[in-house]
Amino acid sequence: MITGLGVTAPGGIGTAAFWDLISSGRTATRRISLFDPTGFRSRIAAEIDFDPAACGLSPQEIRRMDRAAQLGVVSAREALADSGLTLEDVPPERRGVSIGSAVGCTSGLEQEYVVVSDGGREWLVDPAYAVPHLYGYMVPSTLAVEVAWAAQAEGPVALVSTGCTAGLDAVGHGYRLVQEGVADVVIAGATDAPISPITVACFDAIKATSPNNDDPEHASRPFDRDRDGFVLGEGSAVMVLEEREAALRRGAEIYAEIVGFANRSNAYHMTGLKPDGREMAEAIRAALREARLNPEDVDYINAHGSGTRQNDRHETAAFKDALGEHAYKTPVSSIKSMVGHSLGAIGSIEVAASVLAIKHDVIPPTANLHTPDPECDLDYVPLTAREQPVDVVLSVGSGFGGFQTAMLLAQG
Amino acid sequence: MTMFTLDDVRRILRRCAGAPEGDALDGDIADVPFAELGYDSLALLEMAAHVQQEYGIRIPDDAIEEMPTPRAAVEYLNRRFAGEPSR
């Protein structure tokens, strides 16, 4: 059961602002302001106007944590407050944490690298200028450590780092821990803050990001004929997962229930996708089996929808393969059109969107979808949200390394 | 005028993308698709970036689509050196 939600995403801080943005079809993509992007191929991103102090972080926390950790902790605190969970309900040793991230604390690592290397001039970087928390930036597990501290968790703690499916995989891992009784509550989600020069440059090199620098608001165009790559984002979403009976006993509000989770790998290419979507389809089928649901039960597909040429085609094929004829009747949308692609974080942000779709009976749209790609011939809910009953959502992700993940969420 | 040759293709690929199994690069490769030689799109993007740096010319993003084979790459790059548009 999901009993608490916290989201820190482009377009506004907090779950309410997030839902307001994605249900209205507005986009939060713009020219990069976190650094000067002059000279880069892609100079646009979905950024958060994030003031850590205004979000309740102490000066020590701000100094110690890099941006990804800050975003994660802010979301974790919102989720915990939202759940109403107390230490009397669940003591620290029965609290677990499962946080996803693709690139860990890269932003902090890069900032400090520039200092100790004198702007890239020294291979033998100068130890005298290293900040005391630099090791915490090198190991991505720091993100889980910070959330565990924020959540007073002393049970099993994990940082899941399966590239761009890490957000879904981390929530899935948390679901297993609750299911197996290893923890009574798991604080699960993901965070990434990849809008830094090295990450932007590495996607430039492989031409994966959109170079539509003149029109950032309309650059993320999943399933559109004119799509030309993804738009980098940042953010975090964290949720409180607990076993149904325990949640009911303490009178918690239940948002939704995770009913199926599966992941597969394509073992094909680190970045390339075969057009047939075969392994993602297999993951969807496995998740449906666990959920004991039929394809016809799926009311809405929250797509990976990154807006690269290959992804959207790959995914469309996977939906048809796994759901058969029902794929044509199922609304599909990509919130990456609005909040960009925050790598490891986006999977958990998309779970949050799926949960909110169930709660509000509203399907968020795919923004910027004006001219459908003939190869993408499903119902992608273009431009405006759709009100309709949503009881079961399929959320999927696909990532570098070949990872393909599917999760099923149902009305609690 | 600079002339780009098959040996330049071999040299740059070896350096930036590694040698294929059995070092098939040494053979008669002009018309063997890069994919068959074991070079994927990332390898070709890396080759294009290296050519760009070494020869100081600009190569457009979609150039690799015009270089399915070593011969096509040599011809395409020589057209670029001659200052012709890509198509």
Added chain:
Amino acid sequence: MSKRNTTTRSGRAPDERVVVTGIGVTAPNGVGTEAYWAATLDGKSGLARITHFDPERYPTRVAGVVQEFDAAEYVPSRLIVQTDHWTHLGLAATAMALDDAGVDPAELPEYEMAVVTASSSGGNEFGQREIEKLWSKGPQYVGVYQSIAWFYAATTGQVSIRYGMRGPCGVICAEQAGGLDVAAQARRLLRREARLVVTGGTDASRSPYALVAQITSGMLSTRDDPVRAYLPFDVDACGHVPGEGGAMLIAEGESAARDRGAVPYGVIAGYGASFDPRPEPGRPPRANLARAIRLALDDARVRPDQVDVVFADAVGVPERDLAEAAAIGEVFGPRAVPVTAPKTMTGRLYGGGAALDLATALLAIRDGVIPPTVGVTSPAPGCDLDLVLGAARETPVRTALVLARGYGGFNSALVVTAP
């Protein structure tokens, strides 16, 4: 649904025993399982002054670097250029482990094979080269392989591709504890849906920037004599030495392994994990390692007096060594169980460290011998442990406990038993 249940079996026995049938090792004191094991039993250390760059300006100048490793022996040329040293070590260890297990992945159902590895610092050496190009020359000089070499999932992804393993792959980062967490995840997958899991981890925090980052943890040794640099539990303990390498293991359900005639090294019998609260100034730190140990023993249905050896985390920082000794004492009683730290010969390998300890524990079970802790001569007051010092100790080993603590508060404990 005609497509259902064609290749994926579900609903495995939740209590199925999970065994390790293959081991591959890339360690500073030996490449290849038997070379490593022979060196380890002989007390031969792989710690030495750093030579892959000039370490003079750094306070830490000794490390455990994998010697005589030629990536080309194990990894195709095309793959070498697009991966970091850490992944080379992982691909090599995987090749050895699969060979050792006598299994041909091509013959197994694609969706029932998975790869779950631990990582702690990703492709830091590759990454430092690329970030240097970015900052010194410009963004267009960053190569295409940065996008797939640096991130923490690179090794899992490359192993999955190399062997066509399309099952539920994963990556867990918990610094030094990750190697045990992934073994537990492998067991979970084998009980649910998988037939074979490649698990374990490697790490190579070897770039100058990575060394500088590690130095800021305050836990690295600054002693120049490799013999005296890493002395966990000793009165002279002064931090640990960083190392690179690790181990990959092949885990399978016992019945499937026996069916194909495999000879298991041992059983992944129990696992427990806990996390320490944030240290607060002015209050004694509270550690939850003992709880992780008890959870692992309970999970394995093993009593403390049945444990034949403990492979310690042995971080080499006096107060942390004391905390570990106290946790072991709390569960087992004073000097009640042999304790060893063969990582004194390799340094701490982070994402690869606990996986190597797990491999070492399985080899101890196989050969009935406990490898020594080298260098340590005078256990510190309060470290009331039966440390296996000086030379290997021959004794039947049926049950071993492996401990690992990850930076920030992770505690993991894993019990392996004789097959």
